[in-house]
Amino acid sequence: MTHSESAKTAAGLVEVSVIIVNYGTDMLAIESINSVLAQKHDGRNVDVHVLDNASPGDDAARLRATFGGSDYAGRVTLYTETENHGFGRGNNIVLRALAEGERTPEYVFLLNPDARLENDAITILAGFLDSHPGAAAAGAGICLPGGAPVTAAFRFPSAMGEFARAANVGIIDRALKHWRIPLPPDLPRGPVDWVAGAAVMFRYDVLAEMNGFDEDFFLYYEEVELMHRIHQVGHDIWYVPEARVSHVEGAATRMRSGDTHRTVRPRYWYESWRHYYLKTHGRVGTLVAASACISGAAINNFISLLRRQIPRTPRHFSRDFGRFVLRPLVSVRKQVE
The missing domain is CATH 1.10.287 (Helix Hairpins)
Structure with missing residues (x-):
């Protein structure tokens, strides 16, 4: 693993560290990073940590060529891995690096490489957590690039919810609506079981308390399990749709929730x-x-x-x-x- 720059900004204590884990989506990741750097964040110190998960192409070289120069010193930190660790393990590498710094950030914002800020979502989510001390995490509202909102808040999976989702029959879905795992895309702000890992802000101290992601997971369900543990110790998870992020779903995994054709799950x-x-x-x-x-x-x-x-x-x-x-x-x- 290589670090191009320090995790701390020259201006002082970093309040929000953004983590982006990339695998084969370098051009989208560059857009994602730039969408963060383009915002003023209401004066908050924000830095970006980009981990390339041993992408098969020249992603690491392109990311280094784009963000490795002195113009990004203290603003963007690059990590180039020789093994694909998956989502949770990749984030844990950065979390451990943050823990080794002189000071840790107050908040950590996880952002998918195929997602980009549509407004100053970081300021909105950090402001929400500032004013809601019982909330351990806050998830952004997510839309497709064309603007159509998609589900970004959920109930915890259950047997009844699995039955309804697999059957995918209207009468069953309506009868079991209280167990339905995905919540409506137009859900207003409020506490939920879990939010999409594509755009979610955590309190750093809570992530440290949880020891980060469970590394038994390679990809999928790792954020659900993490938020389940967070609930178990008495913290809340909130959905804050005023913070808006667009997401090109499945750019890296080729799996999309709205696919109408049959694909093979990995x-x-x-x-x-x-x-x-x-x-x-x-x-x-x-x-x-x-x-x-x-x-x-x-x-x-x-x-x-x-x-x-x-x-x-x-x-x-x-x-x-x-x-x-x-x-x-x-x-x-x-x-x-």
Whole structure:
């Protein structure tokens, strides 16, 4: 890992450190960084930490050529990794570097490389946390590049929520609306279970208390599990849609929530799903949620067949769910016995 510059600004104590973890999206990451640097932040000292997660192209070189010069001294810190650590582990590398500095920031703002500020979201979120001491984190409202709002606040996953999401049938979705995991895109400001990791500000001290992200996760569900732990110790998570960020969803992962075509989910999605439920619901709760997910997917497949439509379940879902969720669960039981 290389550090191009100090984590602290020349003007004094950094109040907000922005962390951007990049993998193969260097041009979008450059836009994202510039959207932060272009804001005045109401006089707050803000610096940016960009970690390139061993991108397969020349991302690291391009980021270094753009932000490695003296003009960005104290404003942008670059980290170039030789291994793809995933999202949570990548953020943890920067969090550990911040902990080693002379002083730590008050807030940490996680921003996806395929996201950019549409207003001074950092000032809005920091101001909100200033005035709400019980809030450990605040998530921004997220829109598509064209301006259409998308869901950025959620309920914690549950068996009923998994069943409704997998079935994807109107009557079931309406009957189980109180368990529906995604909340409406036009949700007003308020406390929620968790917010999208694409644009969320945390109190640094709370992240330190939680020891950052759980490194069992490579990608997906790591922010959900982190915010679940934050709730468990009595802190609140808020959704603050006045802070606006646009997001080119899935630029790095090629997975988009609104996709109408069937894609194959990567192995790490299933593994992260299993990790999340085991850590938050235990083995029995994980099996219940898995059964609900499989049942909902079977209903979706059956109804799609009757309607002569393409199912909404991912391609090879039954095979991959069995291999990467159910089989390891059975192995855990055998090891315990």
